[in-house]
Amino acid sequence: MDALEQLSQYRHIEPVDDGVVAAAVETISAAAAADHRRATARTWLASRRRRHGRRTAIACGGALVALAGGGGIAAAAGLFDSATPLPQAQLFQSSTDPAKVPGATLRLSVPGPEGVTLQVVTDHATAVDQSDTCVALGIIGPDGRPAATHGYATCSGLVAPPGSTVPPQQPVTTPSGGVETWKAPSGVNYDLIFGQSAPGIAQVRLVSRDGVVEASEPANAHGYVVFIPSARFTSYSRLIFTDTFGKVVFSEDLNS
Secondary structure (H helix, E strand, O other): OOHHHHHHOOOOOOOOOHHHHHHHHHHHHHHHHHHHHHHHHHHHHHHOOOOOOEOEEOOOOOOOOOOOOOOHHHHHOOOEEOOOOOHHHHHHHHOOOHHHOOOOEEEEEEEOHHHOEEEEEEEEEEOOOEEEEEEEEEEEOOOOOEOOOOOEEEEEEEEOOOOOOOOOOOOOOOOEEEEEEEEOOOOOEEEEEEEEOOOOOOEEEEEOOOOOEEEEEEOOOOEEEEEEEHHHHOOOOEEEEEOOOOOEEEEEEOOO
8 A cells, every 4th residue: 555545544634724734735745755765766777778777766754644634734745756757857868968957056165087077066946736846967077078978867856736736845855866877988887876865964884784884975965976897896885975073874675
């Protein structure tokens, strides 16, 4: 039973107050993301070479809690995952220089392999009945021009039924993102792990199952990126997020 089916049992309950409606909207938004996590979290490696994959969550939050006592739940239950991004999001997805797309925000810039600069960029496209939240990786060469042949971006979105509106964008509470493979001019393939970050995150690491650190990069509350030669990714595929004190706040085994 998915999140919307769980909540449909409250469709005939009389409304209580606006607070219940607001809580329902927030719950549905979180549930949609949770349903998508369950469907895609096991396919990191299988989908990592897709050019325009859906956003895949790195860390799980909590269990869905069904709300009782409000007809506002039925109104919120019409939201569903968007199949086609808005035109602005499609432009962002396809760009090899996402930081230059109008409306996009550069979140992080770090030195990458073989002299390139890796940029984490976000964009949020909205319409009355749809919203798309996207994160992209820009690979900029030493000459200042894009070093990628196509865009590296993931998006997630919500669509409301005709005549309805989507709720406001919710604050990010857990990191999310994807894995892409980039072939450097030298011929070496690198796996690039990037995405949206979350409050409290200051560093991201790739470690082995024994805890040996292979790669480490600074991060912030808005974005992260870390890279590794593809040949070594299988051995060092546990992603660790830490705060400024070195405490682990999120983690995920990307090869599980």
